[in-house]
Amino acid sequence: MENTYHCYANRELSWLRFNERVLEEAEDSRLPLCERLSFLSIFQSNLDEFFMVRIGSLQDQMLLDKNARENKTNMTSGEQIDAALAFIHKLTARRDAAYNGLLEQLAEQGIRLLDFAHMEEESRAELEKLFRQDYLPLLSSFIISKKQAFPFLKNKGIYAVAVLSTKAEKKKIGIVPCGSEIFPRLVPVPGRTGCFILSEELILHFLPLLYKGYKVSSKTLARITRNADIDADLIYDEDLNYRDHMAEVVKKRKKLAPVRLELSREIDEEIIQSLCKNLKLDPKRVFEYDSPLDHSFLFQIEDQLRSHTDLFFAPRHPQPSPALDERKPIIPQIMQEDKLLHYPYESIRPFLQLLHEAACDPDVVSIKMTLYRLANHSKVVDALVEAAENGKQVDVLVELKARFDEENNIEWSRLLERAGCHVVYGIEGLKVHSKLCLITRKTKDGISFITQIGTGNYNEKTSRLYTDLSFLTASREIGLEATE
Structure with a gap:
């Protein structure tokens, strides 16, 4: 029986192999420079989510039963975590090398990230x-002692950590939040065109100004990743309506246990042990890097180079579908024959036009739809609001358990309700992934349906990126099934 396990790959390691392929794109010298920067940033954000969701889930499983084994490779949760961490150390070393190589190429384009030594x-x-005027008044500082409890460190927040010492006292830890939401991440270096310093590096350099009376013997930047794997149904609060319950779930997730500590520099082992003790974190989860802790600023660097079209892939734009004439009403064309849209090669516009027509069509009596992930400025929601305001019956299932989109979906559900839509929130114990839209029309000839069934979210932005199908039909049989 044991030999059968060799036929399978572990789920977590398989996912890391996928992210390794993303990293390979960043390493590929045949690709345009800015596209490689994008892949590097995507690699990091993917890895963040892996720790928050998959490592977080395995950590929870260990607490429940550390001897339980998954049924593909017979590994315990602890063995899966150890194997994943070993692989991740190799990947992040490659990531750091790729980052430093890309910095050299950015310098050839006139963009440099500097430190104070240069x-x-x-x-x-x-x-x-600049620091004294714009940063110092806004920064908070902590010194960890018996009188000062260890501060709460936000998920994916960057903190400057200092080892503080005086002649009279033993070493203490100073912590300063670097406030990425307050300070611009890229700080132009005065007198050096195209040169920048990261805001957290600026704060780290001037830490002694926040800790007068102490000697800063060593310092580093630190970033915490917290578990985000929380079972909304398991902690269901019957005293709250489901939307308010999900809002509470989102708040609780922000405070879950740490699963990783990232450091930008080597620091005293004694201090690392102290940080891990306060964070209740296994020291094996500590990673030291030779690149910034958060690579999202690379997209800002790309924006500096937008005029250099040779540094990007040639743009690709969704084309009009040959099956539909957007200059004419969409509903009659679907009534005549079924239509199939293929994103991102074909545009989502005909579907948006269909929703708008349904919102204004006097024969349409109702629109029913499932919503999972939406664009930030959703034209789908605009059409549903328009339909409700025009007196249509609009029933919407908003899946509040769309991971990391819960807050957005809570706000969309409130907006839809204010417009007069009937909103429901999914099914207990299940997550609704289906993409289904049913438009019901009543004419002198009776009841008819327009049904859309899709593989992708009702999201205008991602429809330009992800490969999906959108089937549009006036089939009565399919309409009745959708009604059920």
Whole structure:
């Protein structure tokens, strides 16, 4: 029986192999420079989610039964975590090498990320002046002691950590939140065109100004990743309506246990042990990097280079579907024959036009739809609101358990309800992934249906990126099934 396990790949390691292929795109010198930057940033955001969801889930499983084994490779949760961490260490070393190689190529394009060791005295003085004026008044600092409890560190927040010492006292830890939501991530270096320093590196350099009376003997940047795997049904609160319950779930998730600590520099082992003790984190989950802790700023660098079209893939735009004439009403064309849209090669516009027509068509009595992930400025929601305001019966199932989109979906559900739509929130114990839209019309000839069945979310942005199918039909049989 044991030999059969060799036929399978572990789910977590298989996913890491997928993310390795994303990293390979960042390493591929045949690709345009800015596209490689994008892949590097995507690799990191993918890895963040892997720790929050998959490592978080395995950690929870260990607490329930550390001896339980998964049924493909017979590995326990602890063995899966150990194997994943070993693989991740190799991947992040490659990621750091790729990052530093890409920095050299960015320098050839006139974009440089500098540290203080590579700046003229005049630039350093101007940055200190900037720090004193714009940063110092907004920064908070903590010194961990018996009188000062260890502060709560936000998920994916960046913190400057200092080892503080005086002649009279033993070493203490100082922590300063670097506030990415307050400060711009890329800080232009005065007097150096195209040169920047990351805001957290600026804060780290000037830490002594926040800890007068102490010697900063060593320092690093730190970033915490927290478990995000929380079972909404398991902690269901019957005293709250489901939407308010999900809002509470989102709040609780932000405070779940850490699953990873990332550091930008080597620091005293004693301090690492102290951080892990306060965070209740296994030291095996500590990663030291030779690149920034958060690579999302690379997209801002890409924006600096938009005029250099050779640094990007040639743009690809969804084309009009040959099956539909967007200059004419969409409903009659679907009534005549079934239509199939193929995203992202074909545009989502005909479907959006269909919703708008349904919202205004006097023969349409109702629109029923499932919503999972939506665009930030959703034209789908606009059409549903328009339909409700025009007196149509609009029934919408909003899946609040769409991971990391819960807050967005809560706000969309409130907006839809205010417009007069009837909103429901999914099925207990299940997550509704189906993409189904049913438009019901009543004419002198009786009841008829337009049904859309899709593989992708009702999201105008991702329909330009992800490969999906959208089937449009006036089939009465399919309409009746959709009604059920």
